[in-house]
Amino acid sequence: MGYAHDYASAIMYRGRVPMEPVDFVPDWADRPRKAKYYPGAETLPLPDPEAGGPRPAAGFTLPLLSGMLQDSYGLTGRRLGVQANTDLAALPHYTQANWSRGTASGGGLYPVGVYWAAGAGGPLAPGLYHYAPHQHGLRRLLAGDVTGDVREALGHGPGEGSSQYLVLSVKYWQNSFKYNSFSFHAVSMDVGALVQTWRLWARAHGLRIAPALWFDEERLARLLGVAPEEEGVFAVLPLEWEGDAAGSAAGTPSAGAGVRHRDAERSRTVLAFETLERIHAATLGRAGDRPAPGALDAAAAYPPRGGRPVPLPAPAAPPMGEAAALRARRSSFGRFDATRAVTAEQLAAALADCAATRPGSEAERPGGPPLTSLYAFVNHVEGIEPGSYAYDAEAHALRLVVPGPPGPFLQANYFLSNYNLEQAGAVLVPTVRTTAVIDAVGDRGYRLMGAAVGAIAQTFYTTAAAHGLGAGVALGFDNVSYAERLGLADTDEAPLLIMLLGHERPRPADFRHEIA
Ligand SMILES: Cc1cc2nc3c(=O)[nH]c(=O)nc-3n(C[C@H](O)[C@H](O)[C@H](O)COP(=O)(O)O)c2cc1C
Known part of the structure; x- marks a missing residue:
């Protein structure tokens, strides 16, 4: 029996048997950012989303993807309404502002990182890009077509013919600084909430999005240049791109390509939580473990x-x-x-x-x-x-x-x-x-x-x-x-x-x- 059973049970009973570390108090002054920050990478602005509301599309285009990102994790407004949360008094201060986003997130922490592995035939030079929600832009982290690596990590399963993939990762500290051991439970739902925004959004445009959850996670962590024990890669989403002919755009795997940029952590002290590390390790993905149909x-x-x-x-x-x-x-x-x-x-x-x-x-x-x-x-x-x-x-x-x-x-x-x-x-x-x-x-x-x-x-x-x-x-x-x-x-x-x-x-x- 794996550790996930123990974790599920600890989560279930945490109202009666507190999880370690009991009496944990977050250091709010040293909190992490609500998105990754890559100071050395160039940020390219995304185009304005298509005007005029949703209508059926033959596949994703750059304006459509821009619209989907903006309506899901992009900042759409500032939250200033009077409500009953304890952070109310802080909201008028710009440095502590809360921004509205289309997707809900536990604690309003938005820990999901969105990466785009752009292959040949798309609107961008092939490469790996990170979505910067605060700028509504793309940061180029790596130049070159790495879609072959993504396909290999997927074990040549779902999305085999795609030329464009979104990859979702969670840097746990972005959430665990507040929720510690509970963090994994919350962030796994955050991923589901974001993917569902995309599924609803895509459906309104006559498109379909289906996440792959089983793939070689450590390989993708290396590709993203993230520490595999600090960050989970939760989902890969092959995109139906306009003009893609099935199987036409297969990039060759690049043998060891990986992002060299590192995101700059704002917190001076980053804590590790044993329970979180254990459940992350227990649930690591492998393409070979993909469940059989049924x-x-x-x-x-x-x-x-x-x-x-x-x-x-x-x-x-x-x-x-x-x-x-x-x-x-x-x-x-x-x-x-x-x-x-x-x-x-x-x-x-x-x-x-x-x-x-x-x-x-x-x-x-x-x-x-x-x-x-x-x-x-x-x-x-x-x-x-x-x-x-x-x-x-x-x-x-x-x-x-x-x-x-x-x-x-x-x-x-x-x-x-x-x-x-x-x-x-x-x-x-x-x-x-x-x-x-x-x-x-x-x-x-x-x-x-x-x-x-x-x-x-x-x-x-x-x-x-x-x-x-x-x-x-x-x-x-x-x-x-x-x-x-x-x-x-x-x-x-x-x-x-x-x-x-x-x-x-x-x-x-x-x-x-x-x-x-
Ligand atoms: C998985 C998940 C768990 C949440 N848990 C709570 C909660 O326990 N209490 C609460 O008041 N809000 C909870 N929320 C709501 C978030 O706090 C809220 O989505 C976030 O602060 C952003 O605010 P917004 O929904 O107004 O955009 C949760 C949201 C998600 C997605």
């Missing part, structure tokens, strides 16, 4: 539990498209107000969209069973009795698990003070059979689970924004209490995230400051 069937979500199905109405049609919703999306952070109830159609839309969300990786069989189940704690939804329900996606219905208002339970099991969960219309909870997934595909399955839940979180935010509702997702809750409440304590089904949906107080204090 391997995940053994970890399929259980049939929905609970009482007889109570049918939900058809999901409301969203008044806003996905691309616009990504711009509108933000966390409610304490602004929920139950004076206006959520409609059953709105709840139905959030449930249906989240249930339809998949990580889309090569480990999943097309049409295969879902890995996640969904539960809904209903506080204030028109026409639905308060209670804790399981969502039956096939029947598009709720099944009662525990009757009665869940507000006191929700609030008692939330660790932070920035939300009153009782004021949300409903709280949705995705679960995954953690033990079964790891047993089915090995320890790297932990990253797949993170990708699955992170993807659901991002869908949730986007759907809520499209319907004009407030949203907030949170990891700061006692997972075990939720498992007990839902009757999952004797199973391997683990509640992994809470997702709050509701109306916000009218006329909130805010200051509009869009920059893109």
Whole structure:
């Protein structure tokens, strides 16, 4: 049995048995940057994204890729609204400004590094580029076609005919300076959230993006020039590029090419955390470990539990498209107000969209069973009795698990003070059979689970924004209490995230400051 089982269990019980290092206090004055900084590399500005909203495209182009990066990890505005987070007083100070991005991220730390391995036939000189979110530009880190190396690292599997690849890495310190051992759990969801933004964005343009999660990770770390024990390479995304003929652009592997630039770390002291190092090492990727098709069937979500199905109405049609919703999306952070109830159609839309969300990786069989189940704690939804329900996606219905208002339970099991969960219309909870997934595909399955839940979180935010509702997702809750409440304590089904949906107080204090 690998270490991922131990880590999953420690995460699950951390509200009752604190993880080491207990009493850790982050050194905020010495915090790392929210993006990598390569002082020696030239930054090329990205072109303006295509104007006029999404329309079907034959493949990615540079303006399209620019638009996708800007709407996902690019800075789109400054957050100045009054909310209930403890950092509120700092926000007006420019040096501590918070910038909005299309993708949610645990703690607002955005630890995912986006690299573009550009091959021949594309718009740029072949090379390896790093996306600089603060400049919305590309830093050239290496000149020359390294797509052959990426293809070899993928074991000549997914994306074999592509000439352009995005590679996603996580420099753990960018997150672990705050979350230490917990960091891995959070960043694996951050990766899923970012990939899901891209999947939604690409879908609106008639394109498809599918992440590969199994590849020779250490080889790619060498190519990116990052320390393989400090940084995880989580996903490779082959892009359908306009004008690419399948197999036409294969660069030859370059035998040992690697970036020589190093990002400049801002922190004077960088700490290592043993648990984080162990789970990173346990989940290291190898192309040879790629799961066989159907391997995940053994970890399929259980049939929905609970009482007889109570049918939900058809999901409301969203008044806003996905691309616009990504711009509108933000966390409610304490602004929920139950004076206006959520409609059953709105709840139905959030449930249906989240249930339809998949990580889309090569480990999943097309049409295969879902890995996640969904539960809904209903506080204030028109026409639905308060209670804790399981969502039956096939029947598009709720099944009662525990009757009665869940507000006191929700609030008692939330660790932070920035939300009153009782004021949300409903709280949705995705679960995954953690033990079964790891047993089915090995320890790297932990990253797949993170990708699955992170993807659901991002869908949730986007759907809520499209319907004009407030949203907030949170990891700061006692997972075990939720498992007990839902009757999952004797199973391997683990509640992994809470997702709050509701109306916000009218006329909130805010200051509009869009920059893109
Ligand atoms: C995986 C994940 C975990 C999160 N956990 C929490 C949490 O425990 N509490 C909370 O208030 N917000 C949480 N958030 C929301 C982030 O704090 C938020 O996305 C980030 O600060 C950026 O703000 P925005 O969503 O308004 O753009 C989480 C987000 C993600 C993606």
